[in-house]
Amino acid sequence: MRAINLNGFGGPEVMQWGAAPDPAPGPGEVLIDVAAAGVNRADMLQRQGFYPAPPGASETLGLECSGVIAALGAGVRDWRIGDRVCALLAGGGYAERVVVPAGQVLAVPDELDLVAAAALPEVAATVWSNLVDTAGLHAGQLLLIHGGGSGIGSHAIQVARALGARVAVTAGSAEKLARCAELGAQILINYREEDFVARIAEERSGSGGFGADVILDVMGGSYLARNVEALAPHGRLVVIGMQGGVTGELNIGALLRKWGSVHATNVRNRPNTGAGSKAEIVGELRRRMWPMLAEGIVAPVVGAELPITEAAAAHRMLEDSKVFGKVLLRVE
Ligand SMILES: NC(=O)c1ccc[n+]([C@@H]2O[C@H](COP(=O)([O-])OP(=O)(O)OC[C@H]3O[C@@H](n4cnc5c(N)ncnc54)[C@H](OP(=O)(O)O)[C@@H]3O)[C@@H](O)[C@H]2O)c1
Numbered sequence: 001m002r003a004i005n006l007n008g009f010g011g012p013e014v015m016q017w018g019a020a021p022d023p024a025p026g027p028g029e030v031l032i033d034v035a036a037a038g039v040n041r042a043d044m045l046q047r048q049g050f051y052p053a054p055p056g057a058s059e060t061l062g063l064e065c066s067g068v069i070a071a072l073g074a075g076v077r078d079w080r081i082g083d084r085v086c087a088l089l090a091g092g093g094y095a096e097r098v099v100v101p102a103g104q105v106l107a108v109p110d111e112l113d114l115v116a117a118a119a120l121p122e123v124a125a126t127v128w129s130n131l132v133d134t135a136g137l138h139a140g141q142l143l144l145i146h147g148g149g150s151g152i153g154s155h156a157i158q159v160a161r162a163l164g165a166r167v168a169v170t171a172g173s174a175e176k177l178a179r180c181a182e183l184g185a186q187i188l189i190n191y192r193e194e195d196f197v198a199r200i201a202e203e204r205s206g207s208g209g210f211g212a213d214v215i216l217d218v219m220g221g222s223y224l225a226r227n228v229e230a231l232a233p234h235g236r237l238v239v240i241g242m243q244g245g246v247t248g249e250l251n252i253g254a255l256l257r258k259w260g261s262v263h264a265t266n267v268r269n270r271p272n273t274g275a276g277s278k279a280e281i282v283g284e285l286r287r288r289m290w291p292m293l294a295e296g297i298v299a300p301v302v303g304a305e306l307p308i309t310e311a312a313a314a315h316r317m318l319e320d321s322k323v324f325g326k327v328l329l330r331v332e
Contacts (some may be wrong), residue, residue, distance in 0.1 A: 001027075003060050003095030004311050009049030012312035015094075015288060020060065023092070023099040025073035030102050032085065035226055036118035037093035037307070038064040039314050039327040040151065041241070042268065047315065054269050056316035063091020063268060066108060066118035067331075076102045077201065084108040087317040088121040088278055092287040094311060096331055101272045103279030109294045119300035119326035120293075125154040125267050125281045126240060130216060131160060133281075134263050139164025141206035144196070144230060148185055149176030151326040152240070154301040156216055157183040159289065159321045162297045168203065170196050170213065172253040172321065183301070196268055197230045205232030211258075216240065224248030224262075233259045301325030307332055 003020035025031045043306045045051035053059045066086040069079050078086070079102060087105045091096040108117040131137045143160045149152045150171025159186035160167050168187035169180045177188040187203060206213045211232035217223055222223045223246025227237045228251060235258055250262065271277045292298040303323035306314045307330050314327045 001096040004062075006047060006061075009047065012315040013046070014047060015061075015311045016316070017309045017311070020095060021242075023058070023074075023097055025099045027074040028076060028163055029073040029099045030069050030076055030079055030085075031071040031073075031097060031099050032065060032067040032087060032105075033070045034065045034093065034096055034098055034331045035067040036115040036331060037062045037067065037095075037308065037312075037320055037329045038065070038085065038118045038120075038122055038151070039329060040122055041243075042228065044315055044319060057090035058092030058098070060092045062091060062095065062098070063089050064118060064121035065089060065098055065325055066114050067091040067098075068114075069105075070097065073099075073102075078102060079105060084114055084117075086117040086196065087147050088120050088125050088267070088282055090272075090278075094308060094329065095227055100235060101279065103273060104282050106282060108291065109290075112293065112300075114298045115305065115328060115330055116302050118328050119151070119302050120155075121282075122267065123151050123326070124285050124289055125278070126152055127156045127159050127216075128285055129267065129281045130238045130240055130265060131214065132163070132288075133284070134213040135216075136237050137165055137214045138206075140166075141239060142166045142168065142200075142203055142211075142232065144168045144170070144200055144212040144215045145185075146170050146191075146216065146239075147171075148180040148217045149324045150293055152216075152218065153180070154183060154325040155298070157185050158298045159292070162292050165214075168200060188272060197226050200230040205234050205235070206270035207284065209233040211235060214238065219244035220249035220301075224250055226308075228254050228262070230259075231255075231258055233258050233260075235260045237262045240266070258278075263305060304328070304329055
């Protein structure tokens with residue numbers, strides 16, 4: 001088969017489309033003929049040599065894909081050859097074929113475009129596991145999403161609104177904020193022009209105080225202190241990205257006075273099965289989020305779609321923050 005191979009670590013130009021070993025499904029795995037792969041910020045870090053694949057995972061980039069099942073490993077009962085699916089991967093999506101444990105596969109509803117479905121697995125797993133499982137977000141609470149125009153943010157807005165939460169977002173331009181509003185965000189903060197702490201401090205939380213009940217953060221260190229300030233009583237800060245660095249100062253006194261908590265999680269390094277695993281999250285998505293997709297309450301937000309041979313251009317788009325929503329690579 002062909003795949004994106006890395007010619008060393010570095011800029012987007014190290015990615016080259018060429019021959020790669022054909023994967024074969026082991027017991028409990030399925031082989032997918034890839035229709036499209038989603039691009040994630042983590043792919044950029046892996047390409048630069050800063051985010052190696054977990055032990056045993058494919059070293060090819062790609063944390064999510066859509067496609068058609070081409071072969072079944074021993075013991076797989078829930079899927080058939082020819083099924084339209086998308087899948088949460090630990091790697092290997094930037095390729096014509098990928099193998100994945102059957103528990104990380106989701107059916108693509110008939111009404112959903114197969115290529116667009118590649119925009120879902122990684123954002124859906126990240127958003128659901130953090131907002132629902134970790135932060136316990138529920139109806140009437142105020143959620144602040146940093147980077148509302150990102151792949152993660154554009155999905156989180158829709159899910160949070162479907163759960164009945166009020167949604168505030170930060171973004172770096174009026175255009176992105178307007179798109180966030182179309183998806184249901186009610187409080188729009190341009191982080192280049194406005195202090196999000198001051199703005200959120202004016203808003204009533206679900207607990208009757210002021211501030212955000214939950215913050216979904218992609219900045220990490222540089223926003224830690226301000227995020228804690230913006231929390232409401234009983235607030236939960238969930239850090240999923242480190243675009244602002246890995247260290248910051250935590251004022252425990254400020255957190256303690258609010259009975260607050262700080263969490264940090266990732267999806268890729270979770271085990272395949274068992275408590276807190278990828279299969280557990282995907283199972284939750286299947287039961288609780290996939291019906292929202294079938295009803296059209298939540299939809300993939302695709303900002304750009306490129307042939308996989310143009311993976312370098314796709315990475316540059318994400319790095320330059322040019323896109324609203326997800327960037328996809330079509331495999332032709
Ligand atoms: N932990 C996990 O399991 C997990 C899984 C998936 C993704 N992530 C993380 O989630 C983040 C989003 O991922 P993605 O693939 O959706 O990336 P993306 O589409 O490239 O989004 C990056 C976002 O960061 C925003 N941003 C940059 N500086 C900001 C600031 N000072 N304040 C607020 N927002 C700022 C950008 O906003 P503007 O474009 O408006 O400037 C942009 O929306 C990344 O940090 C990624 O590593 C974590």
